[in-house]
Amino acid sequence: MSSSHALKMRLAPWALLLVSASWGLAFVVMKDAIERQSVNSFLFSRFLLAVIVMLLIKPGVLKAINKEILRKGFIAGLFLGSGYILQTLGLALTGAAITGFITGLYVVATPLIAALVLKVRVTAFTWLCVAIATVGLALLSLKGWTLGFGEFLVFLCAVAFAAHIIALSRWSSGLDVYAMTIVQLGTCALMTGVISFAQGYEAPVDTAGWLVIIYTAVICTAVAFVVQTWSQAHMSATKVAVILTMEVVFAAFFAIVFGGETLTLRALAGGVLVMLAMFMIVLKED
Numbered sequence: 451m452s453s454s455h456a457l458k459m460r461l462a463p464w465a466l467l468l469v470s471a472s473w474g475l476a477f478v479v480m481k482d483a484i485e486r487q488s489v490n491s492f493l494f495s496r497f498l499l500a501v502i503v504m505l506l507i508k509p510g511v512l513k514a515i516n517k518e519i520l521r522k523g524f525i526a527g528l529f530l531g532s533g534y535i536l537q538t539l540g541l542a543l544t545g546a547a548i549t550g551f552i553t554g555l556y557v558v559a560t561p562l563i564a565a566l567v568l569k570v571r572v573t574a575f576t577w578l579c580v581a582i583a584t585v586g587l588a589l590l591s592l593k594g595w596t597l598g599f600g601e602f603l604v605f606l607c608a609v610a611f612a613a614h615i616i617a618l619s620r621w622s623s624g625l626d627v628y629a630m631t632i633v634q635l636g637t638c639a640l641m642t643g644v645i646s647f648a649q650g651y652e653a654p655v656d657t658a659g660w661l662v663i664i665y666t667a668v669i670c671t672a673v674a675f676v677v678q679t680w681s682q683a684h685m686s687a688t689k690v691a692v693i694l695t696m697e698v699v700f701a702a703f704f705a706i707v708f709g710g711e712t713l714t715l716r717a718l719a720g721g722v723l724v725m726l727a728m729f730m731i732v733l734k735e736d
Contacts, residue, residue, distance in 0.1 A: 462681040466693040469674045469681075474700025476670045477546035478709045480538065483662040486655050489538045490646035492663065495654070497531075497639035499667035504632055507672065514629040522621040523630045526614055527637025533610035534638060535645075536603045543600025545711050548590050550701025551721040552604040557695060557728040558583040559612035567616065575734055583727035589720025631675055695728045 484492050505511070515523075533556075541549045558579055564570040591601035618630075646652075654660045681690060702721060705711040713721070 463693055465677050466681045466690060467696060469677050470694055470696040471700045472669050472674060473694075473697040474550060474702075475704050475708075476666050477541065477550050477701040478704045479662050479665060481541060481546050481709060483654070483659050484538060484542050487659055488646065488649060488652050489542060490535065490642045490649065491652040492654075493534055493538060494639060494642040494646045494651070495663045496667045496671065497534075497635050497642060499663060500671035501632060501635050501639055503668050503672040504628075504635070504675070507676065508628060511626070511629050511632055514626040515633060519625055519629050520633055522617075522625070523633025524637050526617040526621065526630070527634035528641070529610050529614035529617055530634050531638035531641040533607045533614060535642065536607035536610060540600045540602075540604035540607060544598060544604065546705035546709050547702040547711055547713055547721070548601065548717060549604050550698045550705070551590055551724045552587060552601060553608055553611070554695055554698040554724055554728050555583055555587065555605065555608040556611035556615065557731055559609050560615050561731070563609070563612050564616055568620075576731065579727045579731045579734075582723050582730070586720040586723030586725075586727065589716050589723065591720075627679060635671065695725070695732065698725055698728070 480492070537549065537553055540552075561570065561572060561576050562580065565572040587601075587605065591597050591605070621630075654663060678690070678694075698721070702713065706713065
């Protein structure tokens with residue numbers, strides 16, 4: 451192993467950890483932004499800017515977009531865009547910490563959807579993880595005997611993200627990953643753009659609003675994707691998954707420290723169970 455490769459292997463986990471931290475912080479900074487700008491207007495601005503930044507980073511990627519990438523990237527982008535729309539709508543109705551916990555359920559939902567769609571056998575261990583996650587979700591989301599609407603939207607977001615992961619696992623092999631991502635983000639921009647202009651597009655009301663859009667578009671989308679792609683060339687997919695689930699921890703931490711949120715003992719217990727289920731299932735895949 452060359453000294454250069456060894457250095458990259460040491461740096462990759464820390465680079466991914468920074469990506470997780472940026473995503474966790476996004477839950478907190480977006481909370482205020484979407485209270486002053488409509489959800490779809492915010493997302494359209496974010497995705498459009500992300501696509502522009504990625505094209506500026508690698509303008510030659512347009513030559514790699516063929517019919518197959520366009521078709522598969524568009525369908526995968528529909529799942530991704532739906533996930534982001536549901537997540538952001540849910541975030542507007544509930545706390546950043548709880549939104550982060552429930553979003554992380556995509557790790558558990560993925561093997562279940564794979565079983566239904568791809569006929570992959572679900573093991574007893576996976577069912578155990580699902581049971582633990584379900585209890586955690588109930589502690590986080592149930593208000594009396596009813597499910598909070600915001601939490602329900604975020605749960606649907608987790609399902610959409612799981613469907614997106616499965617679509618990529620089936621289609622991305624042998625295709626240009628960067629080109630696929632451009633098409634997916636372009637689809638997200640198209641989806642949110644159509645909705646936001648139909649509702650009446652709202653630009654950010656002040657500099658703070660624009661800074662949030664720039665942060666989420668450039669750091670949390672364009673740069674994060676480049677870092678993740680680079681990191682995955684130097685470490686296993688399982689290690690990548692484990693580190694990225696730290697997004698949930700960072701979301702809760704930043705929500706408490708900077709967002710002024712408090713977690714009840716019940717919500718904290720639910721979050722711990724969701725995290726336990728996530729880590730169990732990704733570590734089992736090793």
